[in-house]
Amino acid sequence: MRRGAVGAATTRPGPTPLPRPRRVELGGAGPEDVVFDGAGRVVTGVADGRVLRIVLPTGDRPAGIEQVGHTRGRPLGLEVLPDGRLLVCDAERGLLRLDPDGEQRPEVLADSVAGAPLRFCSNAVAAADGTVYFTVSSRRHGLDDWLCDILEHEPTGLLVRLTPGAEPQVLLDGLQFANGVALAPDESYVMVAETGAWRLTRLWLSGPDAGRHDILADALPGFPDNVSRSPAGGFWVALAGPRTPPLAWLHRAAPGVRRAVAGAARHLPTPPASGARVIEVDERGRVVRELRGAGRRFRMTTSVGEHGGRLVMGSLMEHAIAWCDLPAPA
Template structure:
């Protein structure tokens, strides 16, 4: 049964953010490799690796002093979005224009793992996770709109997102279809299920992989207080979820309207580039879908958080909009 969240719950204030400037725009996803280095991709196709961040004083709200050393580990030739470090040192890269890639940081080699699904070009590959046996689950946000027109899909509510499975040595196969802007993907701690964020519906959808419910689809969490984007696993088996924006009642009214109206509004949106709002929000949920941490703050200097990763007592945030990462202390009052 879905765990429906109360949208009027009172969130805890997120600690002040410190920014980590980058030579590039739009670090959409942020992950940490096995030795604590931060990985992200920017809009010109580079995949960057940063040394560990200086901690700074608790609660500091400024730019990180002594910016970490940054190196380019690969150039995809497209637009890297979701990243996933692999046990052998490689990195999965979901490239919105090129498909599912594998990067070797030692020499910058980029290899295509999947660029078609069911005979159609793989466009808008968004986020991925890898199981212990090497199986990869990745999302396709939309089959109607490319990344540059993502807002059109959100407005049209096209329901053309997918969750795709790629077994070692196999071909991509769609395991969930009809998703509303499929986005972040994460496996349960015991790999009994995989969950995908449906940004357009403010919910986390679950596909059971083992046990008596294997192959069945249900909802892990519904009625989230914002639009879920990338996901990551944190301490205690929690799922961290970035909220790219707060709930919009006007958008919900549009989604209830006729398809022709939604399509018309979505088409107009292709020519609009609205400035994201100043609300930063992240959630952490347990494997039952219960919200354990709900952190939000108004931050006019850092907007549209699309990823969150817990590391070494801190939260590291990425954004499709900014030219920086952000970091804050994990608030002691919020610890579960």
């Protein structure tokens, strides 16, 4: 892996308060990803398999929520296609395509990769030519055991390309819990969040470095989860939790120690989740702002998107999405 230019940690701006999030209750758990469709509506999926479309509240008008599909699995990452259809990464069924204004039964685009069943499909992005790039977080663990994968720190995540009419092709292997994925504004590279390594990895798709990969941003202040394009030209990155010294120590320990801790973690209560936290990075990987929430109003932020001066956030553990007006940069 070739390392690219990464902004030094000392040059990063300090965190600023995130405005108090306003919740939109969904009647379902774990809206892990949030995306905007062409009309500015929020689309998300919940643990019971439903895919929901949400009109955010304005003035005296309450939020509007409608079901636009059901995967009969566990939807995670979403991508809105130019024709309005949705790509849905389902942790149980693979990569799906769904028409939110038509037949609610999804089409399976890929359910295996390199001869192995596709498990823990996490997030996807589509290029202008119809090529889809998607991530597989782990080949060892499913969604229910995501924490074990983080603790074991075994690099089994994948970045996969699906070209129309072709079989899925693994582009990058050995990723540390591959998660959110996004394309550069000019589609010169695809970026993937390696949650277990606190970094954003970049694979060049065109130009003199085509086919090579490097680090877009390293030593992030928390676990990067889903990512989205920022109107400013960079990326919004949700931080699902903060970096902690004990976990950094564990990642340096012997594999047997990591596996033992992961095994014990299965029998312990899930650690309390941190408050909402997101960062914005520019196209060169420099953190240009960090917004941090206080208290337990909205926890474990796993996705974030910006539209019309608002930030919208999703969470693997909450029963709601949250939104707030985006504060002006410091």
